[in-house]
Amino acid sequence: MTRDGWTPLQIAWADHSAAQGAHSDAVLDLEDARLDLEAAENDDADPDRCTAARRRLDTATAAADRAAQKLHAAEQVYWAHVRLNRRQAANLASVAPDTWSAYVTREQAPQPDGRDDTGHPYWTELTVRTWLAARPGQGKRTDITARTMTVR
Structure with a gap:
Protein backbone atom coordinates (compact mmCIF):
# COMPACT_ATOMS: atom_id res chain seq x y z
CA MET A 1 0.00 0.00 0.00
CA THR A 2 1.38 3.38 -0.94
CA ARG A 3 1.01 6.34 1.39
CA ASP A 4 1.86 9.06 -1.11
CA GLY A 5 -0.30 12.08 -0.46
CA TRP A 6 -1.56 10.84 2.90
CA THR A 7 -1.80 13.26 5.79
CA PRO A 8 -0.03 12.42 9.06
CA LEU A 9 -3.45 11.73 10.58
CA GLN A 10 -4.30 9.22 7.84
CA ILE A 11 -0.97 7.47 8.32
CA ALA A 12 -1.44 7.39 12.10
CA TRP A 13 -4.97 5.98 11.65
CA ALA A 14 -3.75 3.25 9.30
CA ASP A 15 -0.94 2.31 11.69
CA HIS A 16 -3.37 2.32 14.62
CA SER A 17 -5.83 0.10 12.72
CA ALA A 18 -3.06 -2.35 11.81
CA ALA A 19 -1.85 -2.46 15.43
CA GLN A 20 -5.42 -2.99 16.63
CA GLY A 21 -5.85 -5.93 14.25
CA ALA A 22 -2.51 -7.46 15.28
CA HIS A 23 -3.46 -7.09 18.95
CA SER A 24 -6.84 -8.76 18.39
CA ASP A 25 -5.15 -11.66 16.58
CA ALA A 26 -2.60 -12.01 19.39
CA VAL A 27 -5.34 -12.07 22.04
CA LEU A 28 -7.21 -14.77 20.11
CA ASP A 29 -4.01 -16.83 19.81
CA LEU A 30 -3.45 -16.41 23.54
CA GLU A 31 -6.95 -17.68 24.32
CA ASP A 32 -6.44 -20.68 22.02
CA ALA A 33 -3.15 -21.44 23.79
CA ARG A 34 -4.88 -21.27 27.19
CA LEU A 35 -7.58 -23.65 26.02
CA ASP A 36 -4.97 -26.05 24.59
CA LEU A 37 -3.09 -26.11 27.88
CA GLU A 38 -6.29 -26.64 29.84
CA ALA A 39 -7.28 -29.51 27.56
CA ALA A 40 -3.81 -31.07 27.81
CA GLU A 41 -3.85 -30.89 31.61
CA ASN A 42 -7.41 -32.20 31.92
CA ASP A 43 -6.90 -35.11 29.52
CA ASP A 44 -4.05 -36.51 31.59
CA ALA A 45 -2.02 -36.21 28.42
CA ASP A 46 1.59 -37.15 28.20
CA PRO A 47 4.04 -34.69 29.72
CA ASP A 48 5.40 -33.70 26.30
CA ARG A 49 1.97 -32.42 25.22
CA CYS A 50 1.62 -30.36 28.42
CA THR A 51 5.14 -28.97 28.02
CA ALA A 52 4.44 -28.01 24.41
CA ALA A 53 1.15 -26.37 25.43
CA ARG A 54 2.93 -24.39 28.17
CA ARG A 55 5.58 -23.25 25.68
CA ARG A 56 2.87 -22.18 23.25
CA LEU A 57 1.12 -20.27 26.04
CA ASP A 58 4.37 -18.50 26.99
CA THR A 59 5.02 -17.58 23.36
CA ALA A 60 1.44 -16.35 22.88
CA THR A 61 1.62 -14.31 26.10
CA ALA A 62 4.83 -12.61 24.96
CA ALA A 63 3.33 -11.93 21.51
CA ALA A 64 0.17 -10.44 23.07
CA ASP A 65 2.30 -8.23 25.34
CA ARG A 66 4.33 -6.97 22.37
CA ALA A 67 1.15 -6.33 20.39
CA ALA A 68 -0.35 -4.41 23.32
CA GLN A 69 2.77 -2.23 23.53
CA LYS A 70 2.67 -1.54 19.79
CA LEU A 71 -1.03 -0.70 20.01
CA HIS A 72 -0.39 1.70 22.90
CA ALA A 73 2.39 3.41 20.92
CA ALA A 74 0.16 3.65 17.83
CA GLU A 75 -2.64 5.15 19.94
CA GLN A 76 -0.28 7.81 21.28
CA VAL A 77 0.81 8.77 17.76
CA TYR A 78 -2.78 8.80 16.52
CA TRP A 79 -4.03 10.86 19.46
CA ALA A 80 -1.22 13.36 18.88
CA HIS A 81 -2.68 14.08 15.43
CA VAL A 82 -6.39 14.27 16.29
Whole structure:
Protein backbone atom coordinates (compact mmCIF):
# COMPACT_ATOMS: atom_id res chain seq x y z
CA MET A 1 0.00 0.00 0.00
CA THR A 2 1.38 3.38 -0.94
CA ARG A 3 1.01 6.34 1.39
CA ASP A 4 1.86 9.06 -1.11
CA GLY A 5 -0.30 12.08 -0.46
CA TRP A 6 -1.56 10.84 2.90
CA THR A 7 -1.80 13.26 5.79
CA PRO A 8 -0.03 12.42 9.06
CA LEU A 9 -3.45 11.73 10.58
CA GLN A 10 -4.30 9.22 7.84
CA ILE A 11 -0.97 7.47 8.32
CA ALA A 12 -1.44 7.39 12.10
CA TRP A 13 -4.97 5.98 11.65
CA ALA A 14 -3.75 3.25 9.30
CA ASP A 15 -0.94 2.31 11.69
CA HIS A 16 -3.37 2.32 14.62
CA SER A 17 -5.83 0.10 12.72
CA ALA A 18 -3.06 -2.35 11.81
CA ALA A 19 -1.85 -2.46 15.43
CA GLN A 20 -5.42 -2.99 16.63
CA GLY A 21 -5.85 -5.93 14.25
CA ALA A 22 -2.51 -7.46 15.28
CA HIS A 23 -3.46 -7.09 18.95
CA SER A 24 -6.84 -8.76 18.39
CA ASP A 25 -5.15 -11.66 16.58
CA ALA A 26 -2.60 -12.01 19.39
CA VAL A 27 -5.34 -12.07 22.04
CA LEU A 28 -7.21 -14.77 20.11
CA ASP A 29 -4.01 -16.83 19.81
CA LEU A 30 -3.45 -16.41 23.54
CA GLU A 31 -6.95 -17.68 24.32
CA ASP A 32 -6.44 -20.68 22.02
CA ALA A 33 -3.15 -21.44 23.79
CA ARG A 34 -4.88 -21.27 27.19
CA LEU A 35 -7.58 -23.65 26.02
CA ASP A 36 -4.97 -26.05 24.59
CA LEU A 37 -3.09 -26.11 27.88
CA GLU A 38 -6.29 -26.64 29.84
CA ALA A 39 -7.28 -29.51 27.56
CA ALA A 40 -3.81 -31.07 27.81
CA GLU A 41 -3.85 -30.89 31.61
CA ASN A 42 -7.41 -32.20 31.92
CA ASP A 43 -6.90 -35.11 29.52
CA ASP A 44 -4.05 -36.51 31.59
CA ALA A 45 -2.02 -36.21 28.42
CA ASP A 46 1.59 -37.15 28.20
CA PRO A 47 4.04 -34.69 29.72
CA ASP A 48 5.40 -33.70 26.30
CA ARG A 49 1.97 -32.42 25.22
CA CYS A 50 1.62 -30.36 28.42
CA THR A 51 5.14 -28.97 28.02
CA ALA A 52 4.44 -28.01 24.41
CA ALA A 53 1.15 -26.37 25.43
CA ARG A 54 2.93 -24.39 28.17
CA ARG A 55 5.58 -23.25 25.68
CA ARG A 56 2.87 -22.18 23.25
CA LEU A 57 1.12 -20.27 26.04
CA ASP A 58 4.37 -18.50 26.99
CA THR A 59 5.02 -17.58 23.36
CA ALA A 60 1.44 -16.35 22.88
CA THR A 61 1.62 -14.31 26.10
CA ALA A 62 4.83 -12.61 24.96
CA ALA A 63 3.33 -11.93 21.51
CA ALA A 64 0.17 -10.44 23.07
CA ASP A 65 2.30 -8.23 25.34
CA ARG A 66 4.33 -6.97 22.37
CA ALA A 67 1.15 -6.33 20.39
CA ALA A 68 -0.35 -4.41 23.32
CA GLN A 69 2.77 -2.23 23.53
CA LYS A 70 2.67 -1.54 19.79
CA LEU A 71 -1.03 -0.70 20.01
CA HIS A 72 -0.39 1.70 22.90
CA ALA A 73 2.39 3.41 20.92
CA ALA A 74 0.16 3.65 17.83
CA GLU A 75 -2.64 5.15 19.94
CA GLN A 76 -0.28 7.81 21.28
CA VAL A 77 0.81 8.77 17.76
CA TYR A 78 -2.78 8.80 16.52
CA TRP A 79 -4.03 10.86 19.46
CA ALA A 80 -1.22 13.36 18.88
CA HIS A 81 -2.68 14.08 15.43
CA VAL A 82 -6.39 14.27 16.29
CA ARG A 83 -7.45 17.87 16.78
CA LEU A 84 -10.37 18.58 19.09
CA ASN A 85 -12.34 21.80 19.21
CA ARG A 86 -13.68 23.19 22.48
CA ARG A 87 -16.87 21.14 22.36
CA GLN A 88 -15.04 17.90 21.50
CA ALA A 89 -12.42 18.43 24.21
CA ALA A 90 -15.19 19.10 26.73
CA ASN A 91 -17.03 15.98 25.61
CA LEU A 92 -13.91 13.84 26.01
CA ALA A 93 -13.45 15.32 29.49
CA SER A 94 -17.15 14.72 30.32
CA VAL A 95 -17.81 18.37 31.11
CA ALA A 96 -19.93 21.06 29.49
CA PRO A 97 -18.20 23.24 26.87
CA ASP A 98 -18.58 26.32 29.09
CA THR A 99 -17.01 24.40 31.99
CA TRP A 100 -14.10 23.40 29.74
CA SER A 101 -13.60 27.04 28.74
CA ALA A 102 -13.66 28.10 32.40
CA TYR A 103 -11.09 25.41 33.27
CA VAL A 104 -8.81 26.65 30.47
CA THR A 105 -9.21 30.28 31.59
CA ARG A 106 -8.36 29.34 35.21
CA GLU A 107 -5.51 27.12 33.96
CA GLN A 108 -7.15 24.03 35.42
CA ALA A 109 -7.14 22.44 31.96
CA PRO A 110 -4.38 22.47 29.37
CA GLN A 111 -3.89 25.50 27.16
CA PRO A 112 -4.74 24.94 23.48
CA ASP A 113 -2.15 23.20 21.32
CA GLY A 114 -2.81 25.69 18.57
CA ARG A 115 -5.40 27.56 16.57
CA ASP A 116 -7.11 26.45 13.39
CA ASP A 117 -7.39 28.50 10.19
CA THR A 118 -10.33 30.45 11.61
CA GLY A 119 -8.50 31.30 14.83
CA HIS A 120 -10.43 28.88 17.05
CA PRO A 121 -8.37 26.98 19.64
CA TYR A 122 -7.80 23.24 19.36
CA TRP A 123 -6.32 20.58 21.61
CA THR A 124 -4.88 17.28 20.49
CA GLU A 125 -6.59 14.22 21.85
CA LEU A 126 -3.28 13.20 23.43
CA THR A 127 -3.16 16.49 25.36
CA VAL A 128 -6.68 16.05 26.73
CA ARG A 129 -6.19 12.35 27.56
CA THR A 130 -2.89 13.09 29.33
CA TRP A 131 -4.57 15.84 31.34
CA LEU A 132 -7.47 13.52 32.21
CA ALA A 133 -5.10 10.82 33.43
CA ALA A 134 -3.39 13.29 35.78
CA ARG A 135 -6.56 15.09 36.84
CA PRO A 136 -7.53 14.83 40.51
CA GLY A 137 -10.82 13.09 41.29
CA GLN A 138 -14.15 14.85 41.32
CA GLY A 139 -14.56 17.06 44.36
CA LYS A 140 -10.85 16.91 45.21
CA ARG A 141 -9.69 20.15 46.85
CA THR A 142 -6.33 20.98 45.35
CA ASP A 143 -6.16 24.37 47.03
CA ILE A 144 -5.83 22.91 50.53
CA THR A 145 -2.51 21.68 51.85
CA ALA A 146 -1.44 20.50 55.28
CA ARG A 147 -0.15 24.01 56.03
CA THR A 148 -3.41 25.77 55.16
CA MET A 149 -5.62 23.47 57.21
CA THR A 150 -6.51 24.65 60.69
CA VAL A 151 -7.82 22.51 63.48
CA ARG A 152 -10.71 23.96 65.47
